[in-house]
Amino acid sequence: MRTFTFFQRLSKAFHGYDSHFKLVLLCTTVSGGGLLAYGEAVAQSEAAVVKEEKKKVVVLGTGWAGTSFLKNLENPRYEVHVVSPRNYFAFTPLLPSVTCGTVEARSIVEPVRNIFRKKNVKVDFSEAECLKIDAANRKVYCRSSISNNSNEKDEFVVDYDFLIIAVGANVNTFNTPGVVENCHFLKEVEDAQKIRRTVIDCFERASLPSVSEEEKKRILHFAIVGGGPTGVEFAASLHDFVNEDLVKLYPGIKDLVKITLLEAGEHILSMFDKRITSFAEDKFRRDGIDVKTGSMVVKVSDKEISTKEMKNGGEITTMPYGMAVWSTGIGTRPFIRDFMTQIGQINRRAVATDEWLRVEGTNNVYALGDCATINQRKVMEDIAAIFKKADKDNSGTLTVKEFQEVLDDICERYPQVELYLKTRQMNDIADLLKEAKGDVAKESIELSIEELKTALSKVDSQMKFLPATAQVASQQGTYLAKCFNRMEECEKNPEGPIRFRGEGRHRFKPFRYKHLGQFAPLGGEQAAAQLPGDWVSIGHSTQWLWYSVYASKQVSWRTRALVVSDWTRRFIFGRDSSQI
Amino acid sequence: MRTFTFFQRLSKAFHGYDSHFKLVLLCTTVSGGGLLAYGEAVAQSEAAVVKEEKKKVVVLGTGWAGTSFLKNLENPRYEVHVVSPRNYFAFTPLLPSVTCGTVEARSIVEPVRNIFRKKNVKVDFSEAECLKIDAANRKVYCRSSISNNSNEKDEFVVDYDFLIIAVGANVNTFNTPGVVENCHFLKEVEDAQKIRRTVIDCFERASLPSVSEEEKKRILHFAIVGGGPTGVEFAASLHDFVNEDLVKLYPGIKDLVKITLLEAGEHILSMFDKRITSFAEDKFRRDGIDVKTGSMVVKVSDKEISTKEMKNGGEITTMPYGMAVWSTGIGTRPFIRDFMTQIGQINRRAVATDEWLRVEGTNNVYALGDCATINQRKVMEDIAAIFKKADKDNSGTLTVKEFQEVLDDICERYPQVELYLKTRQMNDIADLLKEAKGDVAKESIELSIEELKTALSKVDSQMKFLPATAQVASQQGTYLAKCFNRMEECEKNPEGPIRFRGEGRHRFKPFRYKHLGQFAPLGGEQAAAQLPGDWVSIGHSTQWLWYSVYASKQVSWRTRALVVSDWTRRFIFGRDSSQI
């Protein structure tokens, strides 16, 4: 009885105290002293509602980009309407862990309503997908993702003053025949859950008394198409799941299991440092994962995969498989393609925006994350305008001093300039100008427009497309929210670089991506990491770094606690193989 | 770096030490000092395999009955083949908690392969459903529950020496039109997950801008059909979920929510003590749950439920609803009905067995749990045989002494005798005989067969059908396994009561159910319990008793840890409302 009374009291205490107290208690309980996750404590006070008319902001999508925008938007002058077919945010980097039950699906999702619940900005949410954007009339057409009792889906229209497109990308099958019908994908939470069930299905089917040995082998052949980070991580997780957990429960068939990783290129993890690539390839080989590089999938039937073997002169071979996961490339959602046609962006993979994330060809639509790409401005396109702005005395030539006065603006507006100087190991723009001018004293350099062109001719080669990652999407969301928060302020006191082709300054500084490094978990409690400055780290301690970074990056204390307790559970009890 | 090294070491330690050590550690971590679950530590040594030919035991079903049989079977002379469409055991009493996310689905399931993995009995498992039992040829026909890649399902046949039928029951809709098409059920884990998603769906749909106020009201009307323990617990959970969690996330529509509990009888929880029934009815009324008793559902359409109101002379009324859960009565699975016809058991709800759980009309088929019912033998049917056995000196009359010599066997064979004595508050059978004989001295009583009939005439009124509960099913499984463990031993030295209608003794003591009490969780951290001896307990402390009993009853340490951590999580963070 003592315990009950104690717990009842505790219960009351809990419901009385605020959530920070609960969290401290939770940490003591769940994280058991280790891997204590830290996180941004977002303090929100219910601010007074502004009287003036509010601007309607419509946000499409609740992924990395959309959610980070919502989390950071703080100006109560906006009235936000979020439209997304999922009422939750999903922490995609842990999706591969969900496929094998290392982490539960529910541990990596957070209801979006929870994210904006205590904000002082009014936010509405509709669980619906956007079907069409009508940029001319500032409307989006939406359809509920849930059927009503009579199997119909509600449709509705939403008006906007500003539209934020953050709908991510969909899978790209490169029109390979049979992929949609026969392969699993790994984009959504449901995909990961389905993969998990199918892996268990394969083991259960292969245990049936009526199945022949050959058929068992086929059923237990897992093929993964795509040697990028996702495919590699899934292969590693599956290998661990099979070897650490399933072999104990299915001892009779464990030797029939085979995992094959198919990659069209010459190496897996090709976006990583060579050291990581070769470590991963070696580890997989040792683990018995069959890594087939130079192998391009050309067709998938219900029981066979056909590949074109680059190393054998393009020969077509086929192999039987039980389950295939397609994890290569991203494509454009159809309604985004329509929108792009509408605004004259044709033949592009993603919506082109300027460096302020504003969609080109519109002035109140923004796009960010996987569905967008920043169309960086070339220095060479603007060279005449730059020369004109810099040549203050209109002398027709540019002195080093004149040039240096606009240099900060140039570097801000055209980040490739700074990058170029860095790769050439130059400290000073004067060195670059000197190159164009030959060996003269710095102070006396004067350049004509043609000479400036020569000096800057190679700079644009440094332009880089941003990768389609959560890091980019979430930084863009934060950036855009901060711009929105200070819209009026910056309207009055613009803080961006000089407008070289116009008057005055840009309102905001352009978006600048800060790369924080990238992980590649390789299974067996080992991971590789490529950190800024090309610092490479591989092994067990990197896996622990991975654990702590991923715990700290969780969107809420709830998911953080759940993810950590899932890891603890896996550590003690292994992964569950119940077919649910 | 220090932390990593510590954890790495710990990791190694973990993988080295045995699971008991891990558990101690887990308890310290997860249960955080409270509600420490206790459980049976099953120690299994890999025993030597017996050389003689093994008997094939086929077990159908991995529910309460089947699993408790498997857990307790220890004789390596059997070779077991388990057939069930689910590769896991599900702790059904927590299913209502899963519907609202108080507990996760995965926390209440345990792979059956884990349950028998370390047994010294050889156990095979096939994830398949039994389609047909051929008792004459000792075969069961099965079909895999998983489609292969070409959308076909494998079929196979299994032979048996002994067959254990433990397939549970299915839902009974009493042929009410529209129920199958429009209602949710709450029998399987998938049902609970579907209910959870649908509740969120209703809230999301009711939040769409295009939906009228009236339609919102309809969508948010949750109707529960059946005022038994499951219906009541679901209604209570739903009420808590809505009022503790959803109102915060859907503030605009919270006042439109309505929960109705429909019960055809006069009271809800009618199998419980009156005090519990009226407490529950009052609490629900206070909570705003509309309890409609005397209301029989006669039809369910896509948007309306029609009921016959007993209190209004059988008037038919209809009401709009958004989601309906049907939770009343259990029925027979079709293949069991076929089997019953095969063995001449017609017009029964469940497979009839004798008190040793053997199916009547067969001699090597056993049935237990919800699919079976024990056909208790009446004293009156056997009265002549009893008289004959007891009358050792063949005098044609029975002395008290003669009767007392067989009394233990009678009480064992016919439990109603003991029950009858108890309800009449008699200590001694002599008192009963005296009643028949008038007021004579105990020693001098001598009874004719007719007088014995009079004395025992009311005894059979005490026969009770066992309820379809997990308690009964699991006790039956344990009982049967123990019989199987000692089959040869008891063949030689039978330990059951005298065979009144035959020679010698029964091999085993008949199954005897021990009622341990029953809980009814009522929401708001309150529960009611009816414990043996009609002890009734209601309130917050009963809820804590419920927590500790349910934690202790978990089938494995893994599920126990998960369930406790789910409760802790709910306690701190509330229930999740992501739509997955």
Ligand SMILES: Cc1cc2nc3c(=O)[nH]c(=O)nc-3n(C[C@H](O)[C@H](O)[C@H](O)COP(=O)(O)OP(=O)(O)OC[C@H]3O[C@@H](n4cnc5c(N)ncnc54)[C@H](O)[C@@H]3O)c2cc1C
């Ligand atoms: C398995 C996997 C692992 C990954 N691992 C990493 C990693 O470790 N590190 C990393 O940096 N990146 C990782 N990524 C990439 C990262 O997830 C994406 O780059 C990131 O999600 C992009 O964010 P986004 O907001 O643009 O799109 P998403 O996060 O995909 O969100 C898109 C949102 O739009 C919604 N939506 C879709 N259609 C519509 C519609 N018609 N109308 C309205 N809304 C719509 C979706 O429901 C979703 O809410 C991984 C991706 C996957 C699939």
Ligand SMILES: Cc1cc2nc3c(=O)[nH]c(=O)nc-3n(C[C@H](O)[C@H](O)[C@H](O)COP(=O)(O)OP(=O)(O)OC[C@H]3O[C@@H](n4cnc5c(N)ncnc54)[C@H](O)[C@@H]3O)c2cc1C
């Ligand atoms: C929501 C809910 C709450 C409950 N709460 C309680 C409670 O609190 N206390 C209590 O005592 N009881 C409770 N019960 C009742 C209890 O669950 C049942 O009495 C118990 O499950 C019966 O056990 P069983 O083994 O007979 O059947 P089940 O546990 O139903 O198991 C049947 C098994 O047979 C398998 N099967 C089905 N068809 C086939 C086939 N064709 N071939 C082979 N296998 C098959 C199933 O997959 C399953 O594994 C509850 C029931 C429900 C639905």
